[in-house]
Amino acid sequence: MEKKKLRGYSLIIAALGALVVAGIIVSFTLGRFPISPGQLMSALGEKVFGMAKSDALTDQMRAILFNVRLPRIFLACMVGCCLSAAGASYQGVFQNPMAAPDILGASSGAAAGAALAILLELGSKMVMVFAFGASLITIALVMFVSNAARGNKVLRIILAGIMVSSLCNAATSFIKLVADPNNILPEITYWMMGSLAKTKTADVLFALVPMAIGIVPLMLLRWRINLLTLSDSEARTMGVNVTFVRVAVIICATLITAASVSVSGLIGWVGLVVPHLARRLVGNNYRHLLPASMLGGALFLLIVDNVSRNLLVTEIPIGILTSVIGAPFFIWLITRKKDAI
Amino acid sequence: MSVVVENLSFSYGKRRVLDGVSFEAREGEMLCVLGPNGVGKSTLFNCILGLAPAESGEIRVDGEAVGNIGVRELARRIAFVPQSHAPTFNYSVFDMVLMGTTAHVGGISAPGAEQMLLAENALERVGISHLRERGYMQISGGERQLTLIARALAQQSGVIIMDEPTANLDYGNQLRVLMRVKELVREGMTVIQSTHNPDHAFLFADRVLALIDGRVAADGPPAEAVTESLIESLYGVRVKLTRGDDGAIHCHPILN
Numbered sequence A: 001m002e003k004k005k006l007r008g009y010s011l012i013i014a015a016l017g018a019l020v021v022a023g024i025i026v027s028f029t030l031g032r033f034p035i036s037p038g039q040l041m042s043a044l045g046e047k048v049f050g051m052a053k054s055d056a057l058t059d060q061m062r063a064i065l066f067n068v069r070l071p072r073i074f075l076a077c078m079v080g081c082c083l084s085a086a087g088a089s090y091q092g093v094f095q096n097p098m099a100a101p102d103i104l105g106a107s108s109g110a111a112a113g114a115a116l117a118i119l120l121e122l123g124s125k126m127v128m129v130f131a132f133g134a135s136l137i138t139i140a141l142v143m144f145v146s147n148a149a150r151g152n153k154v155l156r157i158i159l160a161g162i163m164v165s166s167l168c169n170a171a172t173s174f175i176k177l178v179a180d181p182n183n184i185l186p187e188i189t190y191w192m193m194g195s196l197a198k199t200k201t202a203d204v205l206f207a208l209v210p211m212a213i214g215i216v217p218l219m220l221l222r223w224r225i226n227l228l229t230l231s232d233s234e235a236r237t238m239g240v241n242v243t244f245v246r247v248a249v250i251i252c253a254t255l256i257t258a259a260s261v262s263v264s265g266l267i268g269w270v271g272l273v274v275p276h277l278a279r280r281l282v283g284n285n286y287r288h289l290l291p292a293s294m295l296g297g298a299l300f301l302l303i304v305d306n307v308s309r310n311l312l313v314t315e316i317p318i319g320i321l322t323s324v325i326g327a328p329f330f331i332w333l334i335t336r337k338k339d340a341i
Numbered sequence B: 001m002s003v004v005v006e007n008l009s010f011s012y013g014k015r016r017v018l019d020g021v022s023f024e025a026r027e028g029e030m031l032c033v034l035g036p037n038g039v040g041k042s043t044l045f046n047c048i049l050g051l052a053p054a055e056s057g058e059i060r061v062d063g064e065a066v067g068n069i070g071v072r073e074l075a076r077r078i079a080f081v082p083q084s085h086a087p088t089f090n091y092s093v094f095d096m097v098l099m100g101t102t103a104h105v106g107g108i109s110a111p112g113a114e115q116m117l118l119a120e121n122a123l124e125r126v127g128i129s130h131l132r133e134r135g136y137m138q139i140s141g142g143e144r145q146l147t148l149i150a151r152a153l154a155q156q157s158g159v160i161i162m163d164e165p166t167a168n169l170d171y172g173n174q175l176r177v178l179m180r181v182k183e184l185v186r187e188g189m190t191v192i193q194s195t196h197n198p199d200h201a202f203l204f205a206d207r208v209l210a211l212i213d214g215r216v217a218a219d220g221p222p223a224e225a226v227t228e229s230l231i232e233s234l235y236g237v238r239v240k241l242t243r244g245d246d247g248a249i250h251c252h253p254i255l256n
Helices: A002-029 A037-049 A059-093 A106-119 A124-148 A153-178 A184-193 A201-228 A232-237 A242-264 A270-282 A286-310 A318-335 B041-048 B071-077 B093-104 B113-125 B141-154 B171-186 B198-204 B228-235
Strands: B003-012 B015-025 B030-034 B056-061 B078-081 B159-162 B190-195 B207-212 B215-220 B239-243 B249-253
Touching (some): A002 A059, A002 A286, A037 A059, A059 A201, A059 A242, A059 A270, A059 A286, A106 A242, A124 A153, A124 A242, A153 A184, A201 A232, A201 A242, A201 A286, A201 B093, A232 B071, A270 A286, A270 A318, A286 A318, B003 B041, B015 B041, B015 B056, B015 B215, B030 B171, B030 B198, B041 B056, B078 B141, B093 B113, B093 B141, B141 B159, B171 B198, B198 B249, B207 B228, B215 B228, B228 B239
Antiparallel strands (some): B207 B215, B239 B249
């Protein structure tokens, strides 16, 4: 019976994986510039299998496929995957089903860093670096403050997160105040809405390393996250080094959040909604929950990004869309009769 | 596996909670700890479980000092059954029990087929195999307590420490849970549990340890250690102890 259930969960995860692959293929053909599935296949044949250049393709098509759509599709999947993994992990280690990737201020820190770099007109590469750096500094500050504070460990980390992100928001507001309202301010505002519109291959490569460094330990520690959702004394008496696992999970989840936010801007709701959807699909055991969240997040953000770039003539920032889709979806999720959160 | 506590003291700030506590729980014995709320029962357990460092004195499990045993090794020797609680997430009963096997798998690996079998067996031993697929939040308080006991069994330790395992349970569930625990003790498990009910001590304990103001007030077999005057000094109520037709001692409160 138990084996049957496990196989069922593995099937769901495999199905999600297949959907992500199918989603990626379909996404290549979507866009303002029409490229047919046949043309996509010949392009793949050229690029992957070294086949002769096909007459059906123009150089412009190749450029659009490999320099515009490819990085954007991959980044959508990576960011969706990481935000969902971070959300699910935070929910576990903070024993709080409402925890999201920005709970500790990683996003607020990144926003302040990005705003500063935009204000100083350092260029898009430095915006990314500043956002990533500021995000990590913010979390380091949160950990420092929470260590100095007294009382319940989980509570004081969350409180420190709220305070430090509030400081960051103040800094961002100040930067917006002094920014040139004609060109700098709109750019900051646009960055904060979250978008994958200007994705370049370099962005994908920038985010890839910290994401990989963060995801691997989370996958390895995922069984132990289950024990951290119980009380600390229970987890410890079952042989888990609670402090070590919790700090390791927080660092990894923060790393992938910072990497995501620095390349995509603020994309809300993904990290909250997708893990909850995954909980409905495969249960609360992180052994299945974490992979299901990651694949579900990749699929979700890929679909939303397709809507973002195809729905209207001008692109809709993806952060707006995830909120528009995420909030009602979450309400539906928590008001469904079948079992409680 | 035995637990030996020698001259244990512990303070929260300036308040001394445990003061020179010594006792021994022998292998295959059920030790009941009696004492009013706030007397330091939980602190005593935390010290034995390695959750709070002893201020002075020594605790030995299976002959080795608790302070010298690593987290994982200690978990293989002592399991903890908390009061039944509502966790943040609704795990299946099986997953809950499987978590108990964590101390037996290496640093980053998850329980495999062998551990799943251990969890199955533990569920069977406490008689709740039929609940395996149910959500922990959807079962009754008594069933939750049995799940936590099964989890402790899956941990394969020689000692189980239970913090008021029958608190919040109805009368029938209290007895059913304690009877299961008694069976485990007969099979060689060492159990240390706290209770507020003197009758439970008379019915199930091999030894009773009574704590007053952080000191040992009585230590011995229940029929010898637990007296009317002890209960009065523990709880501030007068009682009468009578021996029933079955030879068991019962505790009756005197109401006026």
